[in-house]
Amino acid sequence: MIHPGLVLILGALVLPWLRGGLRSIVVVTLPLVVLALVWRVPDGPAWQTQFLDYTITPLQGDKLSRLFATIFALMAAGGGLFAMGQKSRIEVPAAFVYAGSAIGVVLAGDLVTLFVCWELMAVGSTLVLWSNGQNDSYRAARRYLMIHLLGGVVLFAGITGHIVQTGDVAFTRMVLDSPAHWLILIGFLVNAGAPPLSAWLPDAYPEASWSGTVFLSAFTTKTAVYALIRGFPGTELLIWVGLFMVFYGIVYALLENDMRRILAYSIVNQVGFMVAGIGIGTEMALNGAAAHAFAHIIYKALLLMSAGSVLLMTKRRKCSELGGLFHTMPLTMVCGTIGALAISAFPLTSGFISKSMISQAATDSHLLTVWLLLAAASAGVFLHAGIKFPWFVFFQKDSGLRPAEPPASMRWAMLVFAFLCIALGVWPEPLYALLPYAVKYQPYTATHVLAQLQLLLFSGLAFFVMLPFLKRTLTITLDADWLWRKLLPALVVQVNQPFSKARAAIWRSAQRLGSELLATVVRHHGEDGRFARTWSTRSMALWVLLLLLGYLLLYYV
Amino acid sequence: MDDKPHWLDQPRNVKRLWRGFLLVLALTVLAEWFVPLHPHFKIESIFGFNAWFGFGVCAAMIVGAKALALLLKRRDSYYGKHDE
Numbered sequence: 089m090i091h092p093g094l095v096l097i098l099g100a101l102v103l104p105w106l107r108g109g110l111r112s113i114v115v116v117t118l119p120l121v122v123l124a125l126v127w128r129v130p131d132g133p134a135w136q137t138q139f140l141d142y143t144i145t146p147l148q149g150d151k152l153s154r155l156f157a158t159i160f161a162l163m164a165a166g167g168g169l170f171a172m173g174q175k176s177r178i179e180v181p182a183a184f185v186y187a188g189s190a191i192g193v194v195l196a197g198d199l200v201t202l203f204v205c206w207e208l209m210a211v212g213s214t215l216v217l218w219s220n221g222q223n224d225s226y227r228a229a230r231r232y233l234m235i236h237l238l239g240g241v242v243l244f245a246g247i248t249g250h251i252v253q254t255g256d257v258a259f260t261r262m263v264l265d266s267p268a269h270w271l272i273l274i275g276f277l278v279n280a281g282a283p284p285l286s287a288w289l290p291d292a293y294p295e296a297s298w299s300g301t302v303f304l305s306a307f308t309t310k311t312a313v314y315a316l317i318r319g320f321p322g323t324e325l326l327i328w329v330g331l332f333m334v335f336y337g338i339v340y341a342l343l344e345n346d347m348r349r350i351l352a353y354s355i356v357n358q359v360g361f362m363v364a365g366i367g368i369g370t371e372m373a374l375n376g377a378a379a380h381a382f383a384h385i386i387y388k389a390l391l392l393m394s395a396g397s398v399l400l401m402t403k404r405r406k407c408s409e410l411g412g413l414f415h416t417m418p419l420t421m422v423c424g425t426i427g428a429l430a431i432s433a434f435p436l437t438s439g440f441i442s443k444s445m446i447s448q449a450a451t452d453s454h455l456l457t458v459w460l461l462l463a464a465a466s467a468g469v470f471l472h473a474g475i476k477f478p479w480f481v482f483f484q485k486d487s488g489l490r491p492a493e494p495p496a497s498m499r500w501a502m503l504v505f506a507f508l509c510i511a512l513g514v515w516p517e518p519l520y521a522l523l524p525y526a527v528k529y530q531p532y533t534a535t536h537v538l539a540q541l542q543l544l545l546f547s548g549l550a551f552f553v554m555l556p557f558l559k560r561t562l563t564i565t566l567d568a569d570w571l572w573r574k575l576l577p578a579l580v581v582q583v584n585q586p587f588s589k590a591r592a593a594i595w596r597s598a599q600r601l602g603s604e605l606l607a608t609v610v611r612h613h614g615e616d617g618r619f620a621r622t623w624s625t626r627s628m629a630l631w632v633l634l635l636l637l638g639y640l641l642l643y644y645v
Numbered sequence: 646m647d648d649k650p651h652w653l654d655q656p657r658n659v660k661r662l663w664r665g666f667l668l669v670l671a672l673t674v675l676a677e678w679f680v681p682l683h684p685h686f687k688i689e690s691i692f693g694f695n696a697w698f699g700f701g702v703c704a705a706m707i708v709g710a711k712a713l714a715l716l717l718k719r720r721d722s723y724y725g726k727h728d729e
Contacts, residue, residue, distance in 0.1 A: 335706075342710040345721065406721075415651055451685045459686065463695070464702035471703045486654070534680045542673045542695035549670060550703035557707050564724075566717040573724055 089134045091147050092125035092157060093195060093205070096164065096188030100181040112172055115180055119165035122191070126157040133197055142257045145197025152378060152524040156194040156314045159382045160187050163306045163389060170393050170501035171299035178219040183303035186212030190307040194314050198257040199247045202315070206243065206279075209311065210236040213304055220297040228295035231572065235278065235288040236308075243275025262319050273320055280312035280363060281356045282329050286336060287569035289356055294348035294405070298396035301348055305355055305392050306385045313362045313381045317524075322369025327458055330364025333357065334465040341472035342558065343565045345406050347481050348395050351388065354431065354473040357465070358384045364462065365446040368453055371525040376445030378523055383438035383512060387430035390505040391477065394424030397498055398481055401491035408560040412486030419493050421482040423502035430509040432474030432544055433466060438512035440540065441519070441531045448529060466540075467547035474544070475551045480560060670696075 099118045106114055129149035136145050164187040171180050189212055192205030210233065217229035249268025251257055262269045281289040293304045320326065337357025344350045358380070365377035397420045398413060399405055414421045426437070433439035443466065450459040493499060512519055520527040551558070613620050652658050674693045684690040 338706055339710045339713060342707060343714050343718065414653065456686050456688075460688075460698075463698065464706075467699040467703050468706050471706065483653075535682050538673065538676055538680050538682070539689075539695045542693070543699040545666075545670050545673055546696045546699035547703045548666075550700045550707070554704060554707050557711055561718075562721050563714075563718045564721045565714060566719060566723075 089128070089130075089147065090125055091135065091192070091195070092122045092129065092161065093188045093191035095125060096122045096161075096191060097185050097208075100184030100188060103181040103184065104177050115168040115172065116165055118184070119161050119168060119187070122164070122188075123158060123161035126154055126161055126191070126195075129154060129157070129195060136197075139200070142200070142251070143198070144200055144257065146192075146201045147195055148197030149195065150524070151522065152314070152317060153194045155378055155382060155522045155524070156310065157191045158522065159310075159385050160190050160194070160307060163187065163303075163385050166386075166389060166501050166505055167299070167303045167306070169504070170302055170396070170498050172497035173495050174297065174299045176219040176221065176297065179216055179297060179300055179303075182212050182215035182219055183300070184212075186216060186303065186307055188212075190311050193311045197259060199250065199259050200257050202259055203240075203244060203247055206311070207240050209308060210240060213308060216300045216303055217292060217296050220295065220300055222295075225295045225297075228292045231569070232288055232292035234572070235285060239275050239278030239285075242271050242278065246271030246273075246275055259318060261321065264320075264323060264325070273316075273323070276312050276315045276319065277329065277363075278312075279308050280316065280359055281309050281333065282363065283332055283336065284568050286333065286356050287567035290340070290344075290349050290352040290567070291569045293352045293355070294346055298400040301352075302389050302392045302396055305351075305388045309355060309359045310381045310385060313359060313366070313377065316363065316366045317374055317377055321366055321374055324367055326367030327364050327455075328367070330360045330362070330367055331458070331461050331465070333360030333363060334461075335468070336360070338465065338468035338472045340565055340567065341476070343563070345408055345560045345563065347398065347405055347407055347410065347477065348392065350407075350473065350477055351391050351395060354469070355388060357469060357472070358388065358431065361443055361446055361462070361465070364458065365449060368446070368449045368455065368458070370449050370453060372445055372452060372529065373449030375520075375523040375525050375527060375529075376442060376449055379442035379445060379519055380439075382519060382522075383430070383442040383509075386505055386508050386512070387427045387438060390423060390427035390502060390509060391431065391473070393498065393502050393505065394420050394427060395477070395481070397494040397502070398491075400498075401494055402489050404489070406560070406562070407480035407484075408562060410481050410487055410489070411484040412482075413489060413491065414482045415486075416490045417482070417493055419499055420502065421478065423506045424482065425478045426506040426509050428474045428478050430513065432470040433540065434474075434513075434544060435532070435537045435540060436510065436513045438509045438516075438519075440513055441516035444531050444536055444540070445529055463543060467543050470544045470547045471551055475548055476558070479551075 096118065099114065103111065103114060129147065131150055133145045133148045135147035136143060138144070164184060167183060168180055171183070174180060186209055189205040189208035193202055193209065196202040196205060214229050214233045217225050217232060246268050249266065250272060253266060253268060262272065264270055264273065278285055289309070293301050296304055316326065333356050337353045337360060341350045341353035341357070344353060362377040362380050365373040365380065398410065398417070401417070402410065404410055430437035430439045433443045447459060447462050450462055516531060610617065612618055674696050677692065682689070688694060
């Protein structure tokens, strides 16, 4: 049995040395080989070894693991195709290390392997950001790494505590009965983009290259969703965390001007639906969360591909500078719109057949408040991403920009993903068959379709009626990253000031003392100093005479 | 590049799209008379629930976002200029 994640990581290490056609072939086929390997992973432990008294299981399969590994491999292939023309030679290999370690996380049977792959993901994703090569990306990568290392430390502390308490390293369901399990949950939630640290995501992802953000959107938050499904299903707290994320994403995206940051906020929003589903915790809800993660990776990648195409062809990223691109980028516009319809869960798209399961689970559990908030959030998704993104980028006013369509590899990547968005929406059975629990759910009933259409179309009406309120301005909205971009640096300066004053004073007096000492030494021992002077023979003879006289005197006394 | 204006650039066609959109909106609400809905919660059985709920919460979210913006909005060079 070969570990699929390991194959992708090792392949990534070879990739920087390949050139031309061979490289292009490997970039697309390697993830597909990995996909085939994922499907050969059997149920139960496949690799097992003893390490320091613990049973480590680096490779273990079940339906949930294979579902996530499948979409990660597909995403690596689609992203690789999209990034074919990427000039940076580091980005795609880094993205493959990132994807390979994400596959490693979801195929890990124990917490030690999970943690190692978890940290490797942080390294891979940081490199993806870094490889954009601009100062902003470098700084964003540093902030990103800082948050993920913090999350990693918390997770490590939790895992260590769990192992000490239970003596078992297996990754199984946990309940919040000890500080260790709380720490593990917090570690997972940091990567999911949960409050209070959600800001790392919209801060970092839009600073990657036109292709880098496509990779970044897929793995980190979704491995966290996987880990929550396996580790903490039915934890009620997660319902409220998820609902907070959903509305946070909507409100911040509504105020945002940068097209890719709008989409980054909507990642938090979409992951919020999944986290809320995990909190509900019924089989239907967990199926819904898993299916939504699968569908989300595809349509979010598609949305970011169309935004990446616009960025590459226009070199502009602000909605206030874009508009009217449908004239010359019709294919990019259509693909972006399909992604936008899918994220809004329009009937016949992938979002509809996955998200409606989470709402259904809330209904089945008679959670009226949760159901109402989820419905409100569904309307809000159409508002902040479903219409806002295509409208401000491709329509609204005519910016006068007439960019060409992106290169063929990018167009094909968008077409494949757009096809998948619709195919999954029209024919959900193959996805349903992959879900962890048996699916007894029919998305296409007249009630579901009609209710969803009313909800979305009237949300669209609200968008156009209130368009003057949504006019883009050259502004950002403060978020928690203000704490580590403004407050903490200012505090460091404040705290340092008295110290640096004292240090300067001590240094000055030490210097003065030193130079006085030096002057004294020079005066006495320097060239003209009393002790270093070359004495004349006459005076020496005189001194010897005096000494001898003194000696004589003392001798006779 | 042809100089012929795109059909979407003509105000006449935009007006047509608006009319079509409003017609579809009306149809989705009126369809409730013909499609048997199976409300689970009591609130769902109010006529056109999803329509007015969708419109209402979206309007509320926009207003809420604008209110938050009063407090948290900054110029986009707040953290320093972008180097592009």
